[in-house]
Amino acid sequence: MSIQKIVSLITLSATLLQGSMEAAMPDKAIDGSLFLVNRDHMVSEHYVPVVRTVNVVGMRQSMKEEAAAALEEMYAAASQDSAPLSSVSGYRSFTKQSTIYARKQKTAGQKTAEAYVAIPGASEHQLGVAMDVTKRGGSNLNAGFGKTKAGLWIAENAWRYGFIVRYLEGEESVTGYAYEPWHVRYVGKEHAKAIYESGVPMEIYVSVHRLAVYDFLIKQTDEVLQ
Numbered sequence: 001m002s003i004q005k006i007v008s009l010i011t012l013s014a015t016l017l018q019g020s021m022e023a024a025m026p027d028k029a030i031d032g033s034l035f036l037v038n039r040d041h042m043v044s045e046h047y048v049p050v051v052r053t054v055n056v057v058g059m060r061q062s063m064k065e066e067a068a069a070a071l072e073e074m075y076a077a078a079s080q081d082s083a084p085l086s087s088v089s090g091y092r093s094f095t096k097q098s099t100i101y102a103r104k105q106k107t108a109g110q111k112t113a114e115a116y117v118a119i120p121g122a123s124e125h126q127l128g129v130a131m132d133v134t135k136r137g138g139s140n141l142n143a144g145f146g147k148t149k150a151g152l153w154i155a156e157n158a159w160r161y162g163f164i165v166r167y168l169e170g171e172e173s174v175t176g177y178a179y180e181p182w183h184v185r186y187v188g189k190e191h192a193k194a195i196y197e198s199g200v201p202m203e204i205y206v207s208v209h210r211l212a213v214y215d216f217l218i219k220q221t222d223e224v225l226q
């Protein structure tokens with residue numbers, strides 16, 4: 001290999017590492033749109049995102065700016081389609097999650113708590129990009145929501161606004177959580193569309209996406225070496 005080629009390769013690697021790598025691997029940065037949080041990928045108790053109040057009907061909740069704006073857009077569209085939505089729970093701090101988990105353990109037992117409530121650090125709500133949504137006038141978060149007009153609307157349209165229904169039916173072994181038709185997570189329009197169309201849970205999508213990025217990097221390197 002010539003010196004020139006080696007130099008080009010180093011330059012390319014440096015550029016990718018500094019710039020587009022972050023954009024290309026949004027699952028790596030905690031503020032990245034694909035940052036994965038589940039029982040195997042926990043968030044630090046010290047992570048506190050910058051959030052703001054979401055201006056929608058329901059309980060007063062907050063989310064990160066981009067997610068909040070997208071949620072407001074989504075609620076407006078749902079109302080226009082006669083499937084008005086209401087918010088139940090958005091950003092939750094590590095401490096708040098600890099309280100909720102402890103309460104569920106006490107009232108419903110360990111097994112139910114494990115299936116439905118994330119242990120502190122394993123909740124997407126701590127990222128400020130998730131919202132528990134229900135139909136307007138009701139606040140029940142249960143599997144039946146998926147069959148309501150609002151639930152069906154969410155399942156079919158959330159992706160248009162950059163959200164995915166995070167815990168799909170039949171994917172409990174992958175996501176680690178029971179089916180939750182009310183829990184939406186913001187990933188941005190591009191990824192939401194791809195995830196919706198693929199029908200796979202985010203865990204699978206992220207691994208495939210990562211492989212595609214590696215593939216891209218290998219091809220770029222090959223080009224330089226040729």
Ligand SMILES: [Zn+2]
Pocket residue numbers: 125130131132183184
């Ligand atoms: Zn939730």
